[in-house]
Amino acid sequence: xxxxxxxxxxxxxxxxxxxxxxxxxQSWLDLSFLHWAADPADVAPLLPAGTVxxxxxxxxxxxxxxxxxxxxxxxxxxxxxxxGTFPETNVRLYSxxxxxRRGVVFRSLEASRLLPVAVxxxxxxxxxxxAKMAIHRDADTISYTSSRRWPGPRGARCRIAVRIGxxxxxxxxxxxxxxxxxxxxxxxxxxSVYLRNVHPRWSLHRxxxxxxxxxxxxxxxxxxxxxxxxxxxxxxxxxxxxxxxARPGGLPTP
Numbered sequence: 001x002x003x004x005x006x007x008x009x010x011x012x013x014x015x016x017x018x019x020x021x022x023x024x025x026q027s028w029l030d031l032s033f034l035h036w037a038a039d040p041a042d043v044a045p046l047l048p049a050g051t052v053x054x055x056x057x058x059x060x061x062x063x064x065x066x067x068x069x070x071x072x073x074x075x076x077x078x079x080x081x082x083x084g085t086f087p088e089t090n091v092r093l094y095s096x097x098x099x100x101r102r103g104v105v106f107r108s109l110e111a112s113r114l115l116p117v118a119v120x121x122x123x124x125x126x127x128x129x130x131a132k133m134a135i136h137r138d139a140d141t142i143s144y145t146s147s148r149r150w151p152g153p154r155g156a157r158c159r160i161a162v163r164i165g166x167x168x169x170x171x172x173x174x175x176x177x178x179x180x181x182x183x184x185x186x187x188x189x190x191x192s193v194y195l196r197n198v199h200p201r202w203s204l205h206r207x208x209x210x211x212x213x214x215x216x217x218x219x220x221x222x223x224x225x226x227x228x229x230x231x232x233x234x235x236x237x238x239x240x241x242x243x244x245x246a247r248p249g250g251l252p253t254p
Contacts, residue, residue, distance in 0.1 A: 011102075017196055019196050019241055021243055022242070022243065024242035026084070028069065030236065031235045032067070033063065033234070036061065036227075036229050043062070046107065047185070050098060051105070054102050062222055062225065064216065065089065066088070066135075068087055069085060069087070071085055087135050089144060090106050091222070099194075101183055101185075103185045105184070105185050107222065108129055108220045113130075117130045125188055126186065127220075133146045143161040144159070153215075157214075160212050162210060162234060165205055168204045180202060183195060197242045199238040199240040203238075209229065
């Protein structure tokens with residue numbers, strides 16, 4: 001028997017569900033969020049079965065998010081200083097499933113540590129890519145560089161630089177929509193998996209885009225963005241907890 005889709009969860013700066021059992025911990029630090037508006041029809045074929053593009057005022061968004069992953073840890077084990085800490089840049093889309101659960105779908109995730117990349121790809125079917133990466137901070141300017149090593153397309157590059165502005169006291173509903181995402185949709189051996197996360201409310205800052213030279217969005221199978229991003233934001237970061245996958249079962253991303 002089929003059922004009509006449930007209404008989408010509210011757009012909320014605070015978690016919309018609890019994570020009583022912690023499966024995975026990490027921190028996301030020094031994040032820059034770049035977003036371009038997109039036609040939902042252009043991204044729908046790239047989403048896992050059982051999900052559709054999540055929209056705001058009729059549009060969905062392509063996100064390019066660069067940051068520092070810090071001390072990934074499992075269960076109650078403290079985060080790992082070296083293997084669990086590395087630069088990351090991901091290309092992501094916005095999704096909602098028939099249960100109304102909003103989430104993100106990762107089209108690619110560049111990371112500078114080979115072992116986590118290999119584990120993520122082989123065990124959890126996450127599209128992690130091994131890349132040569134660096135993050136540099138100079139006063140109120142932060143830059144991110146990435147060049148893909150494996151798998152292809154080898155050499156796919158991304159260079160971003162932003163100037164960090166004032167803190168946003170009252171983010172807009174769209175800014176919450178783009179950043180406050182409380183789960184991830186993924187396909188795992190033909191099954192749709194939803195992984196919940198919780199973290200404190202984002203501290204968001206305005207940011208001026210100084211430079212953006214990117215090949216990751218098109219390498220992820222998406223149309224080349226037309227013009228500059230419609231939203232550029234910065235956050236110093238948050239600690240994050242992931243819970244066990246929502247039933248039906250599956251396995252989480254590392």
